[in-house]
Amino acid sequence: MHVFTTVSELQGYLQAARFNNQSVGLVATMGALHRGHISLIEAALSENEVVVCSIFVNPTQFNNPEDLVKYPRSEQEDLALLRKAGCQVAFVPLVSEMYxxxxxxxxxxxxxxQVMEGKSRPGHFNGVGVVVSKLLHMIMPDRAYFGQKDLQQVAIVEQLIRDLSFSAQLVVCPTLREESGLAMSSRNKRLSDEELKLAALIYQKLAEAKNQLLSGISIPQVIASIEAYFNQIPEFRLDYFEIVDRETLQRVEGLAEGQSVALCIAIYLGDVRLIDNLVID
Amino acid sequence: MHVFTTVSELQGYLQAARFNNQSVGLVATMGALHRGHISLIEAALSENEVVVCSIFVNPTQFNNPEDLVKYPRSEQEDLALLRKAGCQVAFVPLVSEMYxxxxxxxxxxxxxxQVMEGKSRPGHFNGVGVVVSKLLHMIMPDRAYFGQKDLQQVAIVEQLIRDLSFSAQLVVCPTLREESGLAMSSRNKRLSDEELKLAALIYQKLAEAKNQLLSGISIPQVIASIEAYFNQIPEFRLDYFEIVDRETLQRVEGLAEGQSVALCIAIYLGDVRLIDNLVID
Incomplete structure (x- = not known):
């Protein structure tokens, strides 16, 4: 696997690949890789000759400086995982190379x-938009792979690509989960064993809420029941639980034929903020 | 010359060019071409194997709907001028193709x-940023050519390319002028013969102001003298006259070693808004 730290080395390599008519897939990560990321790499490998995985903890998308400092970093393990997965290129730039x-x-x-993550993390999606634009310009991938776990990020990148006519195609991959149902996330590494057990409740309650919706229980009732549940467990602090249109991310009044709806949650467990979602198609 | 109206035809052509290792230059215009535009085409032809001239009156950069309606359109003459200049590709999309x-x-x-054109034309530079991003993504030029006449647009595109790491190189070309000194502009077509004579005063007074600055007259005095001059001619209505740093476009207190300074003017002559600038390096 090639590991590049500068844009010029990376572009030299990619130019040759493109000259040989090879397609390029991009998996943009902030490192601390887990099986969720590797599933994106695998999806990219199945559709492209060359897969670039970028590892860059982007400071401009952290509204909370403490979250940036505490964000887990494990570069050597990350590179080993990428090698094992068959990824051809890792791009590991310094902040000064990206900015x-x-x-x-x-x-x-x-x-x-303006909703959910955007409301709770001012400036976050500007940072995402800028760094994704930079990576798309530097790498010029045919396809870019993002995980459904960060559903609002997916919707933002969809809009970015559409509104600015980027040529890359966005591929959305399903959320990978632990056996407990907990959505895989780099931030899970910061949870104690006790907290990991509690964290499994997030998916369990989401799945329950999805079933309640499908069985005809009203949206206000489903929301009230989730809020009441997490409010009575002192280790949790609910940031939001929203039931929204999958594309516009605006609240819906109820399920409607032909509309995808997403149940989205963000919740603090101790000082770790976790997000998850389920979609009803 | 190839005339394409769709992105897919255009990209088919450019893909073949790039496969043959040909470099691509972009001249983005709103049509109503004059010798100023043609000088951009010539600059592009001198540095690239393929030159694409886009002709698109971009609705999103017009804050004034009347200005959009009255903006001169002359597609057949434009294509004839481009053919004569040796341009290889004209890209003439409909609004529905771009948006x-x-x-x-x-x-x-x-x-x-937030200054000058941005202050007088709210939303204008957002429109410019979006359409330039779209054209850069659709055409992927090696170099993009812009005229110094739209100096603030040049500064905006410089920042766009820098902040989002676009790979295209920006090439700034000098302002072309009529014999009278009037900066060439598509909007000049809307001036009567009488107004064309008056319009020559704009460059004359700019040049005079530049000489005054170089001879040590203070910035407030130079500004006051320009304002007083145009205020006493009823056909003119001065929008702004600013003396600013060439890159940041923020006002300067005086000339300083190593700093480029621009004298920028926007003025109505009847209902036609004209802009011009001179730079002191």
Whole structure:
């Protein structure tokens, strides 16, 4: 596997690949890789000759400086996992390589960025928009792979690609889960054994809420029941639980024919913030 | 010359060019071509094997609907001029081709977009940023050519390319002028013979102001003298006259070693809004 730290080395390699008519897939990560990321690499390998995995903890998408400092980093393990998965290229730039000058431009994605993560983490999606644009420009992939776990990020990248006519195709891959049902996340590494057990409740309650919706229970009732449940467990602090249109991410009044709906949750367990979602198609 | 109206035809052609290792230059225009545009085409032809001239009156950069309606259009003459200049490709998309869905994403360029044109034309530079991003993504040029006449647009595109790590190189070409000194502009076609004579005063007074600055007259004095001059001619209505740093476009207190300074003017002559600038390096 080639490990590049500079854009010019990376582009030299990719130019040759493209000259040989090879397609390029991009998996953009912040490292601390787990099986969820590897499933994105595998999806990319199945559709492209060359897969680039970027590992970059992007400072501009962290609204909380403490979260940035505590974000888990494990570069050597990450590279070993990528090698084992058959990834051809790892791109591991320093902050100074990605931001030779600070980005002044701000991207405002409108209503889609004003809810849920956008509301709780001001500036987050501007940071995502800028760094994804930079990676797409540097790597020029045919396809870019993102996980459904970060559903709002998926919707933002969909809008970014559509609104600015990027040529890359977005591929959304399903959320991978632990045996307990807990969505895989780099932040899970920060949970104690006790907390890991509690964290499994997040998926269990999401799945229960999905079933309640499908059985005809009203949205206000489903929301009230989730809120009441987590409020009575002192280790949890619910940030939001929303039932929204899958694409616009705006709240819905009920299920409707032909509309995909997402149940989205963000919750603190101790000082670790976890998110998850389930979609009803 | 190839004339394409769809992105897919255009990209088919460019893919073949790139496969033959040909470099691509882009001249983005809103049509109503004059010798200023043709000088951009010539600059592009001197540095690239393939030159694409886009002709697209971009609705999202017009804050004034009347200005959009009255913007001169002359497609057949434009294509004839491009053919004569030796341009290889004209890209003439419909609005529906450039915006299959309306762009929701807003780009805020910060301080650089809050002055001069940005102040007088709210939303203008968001429209410029979005359409330039789209054209760069569709055409993937090695170099993109812009005229110094739209100096703030140049500064915005510089920042766009830097902040989002676009791979295209920006090439800035000098302003072309009529014999009278009037900066060439598509909007000049809307001026009467009488107005064309008056319009020559704009460059004359700019040049005079530049000489005054170089001879040590203070910035407030130079500004006051320009304002007083145009205020006493009833056909003119001065929008702004600013003396700013060439890159940040923020006002300067005086000339300083190593700093490029621009004298920028926007002025109505009847209902036609004209802009011009001179740079002191």
């Amino acid at each position: 030779p000058t600070p980005s002044i431009l701000q991207m405002d994605f409108g209503p889609i960025a | 299959p869905t309306p762009s929701i994403l807003q780009m805020d360029f910060g301080p650089i977009a």
